[in-house]
Amino acid sequence: MQKLFQVTTILLVLAIFPLKGIAQDNRPAKVKQKSPKKTFFEKDSLYYGGNIGLQLSSGGSLVDLSPNVGYKVVKYVSVGVQGIFTNLSVNYGGFNERYTFYGGGVFLRVKPLNFLFLQAEYDLLSVPDHFSIGSGSVKRTLADVNLAGLGLRNQLGDNSSYYLLLMYEFLPTPNSPYTYGPFGSPLVYRAGFNINF
Secondary structure, three states, rough: HHHHHHHHHHHHHHHHOOOOOOOOOOHHHHOOOOOOOOOOOOHHHHEEEEEEEEEEEEOEEEEEEEEEEEEEEEEEEEEEEEEEEEEEEEEEOEEEEEEEEEEEEEEEEEEEEEEEEEEEEEEEEEEEHHHHHOOOOOOOOEEEEEEEEEEEEOOOOOOOOEEEEEEEOOOOOOOOOOOOOOOOOEEEEEEEEEEOO
């Protein structure tokens, strides 16, 4: 009985404290990789670009500069800010009329497919006051602009793309530069580029 106790004790000791060289694992120990700590603001999630428009003719000209900066909240959803400057000059039989508006806005983009995105935006623009045009000096006023639409994008390289965007103005204000301004339509066409979008 004592021999059985001794053999059992030796086997327990060997099981708890294995001898070197016996059943030793020679593989290198797995080092647990630390995943990079994600913060709320990731620089790689930023994208930037904007609209550039230039149209020249004997009847007038149009210049549009609208830079934007966006942030990808998740892979397919982003938010951003933009500046807007548009100058329209039209020649009506010797009479030249200028219409300039500028301001800023915020936008939301959803990209369900790599080539397609939906955009909604709110802009606050400084525009000529339609109700002061006949008074001799044109005053300026603010116009709220609510747009939503559909865009098509195409990759130019690894990180750059260009896009075409068709938007519709919902709930136009009386001084809207689109619906009630020189364009006379609630449809807004844009072309631009982005880096990292």
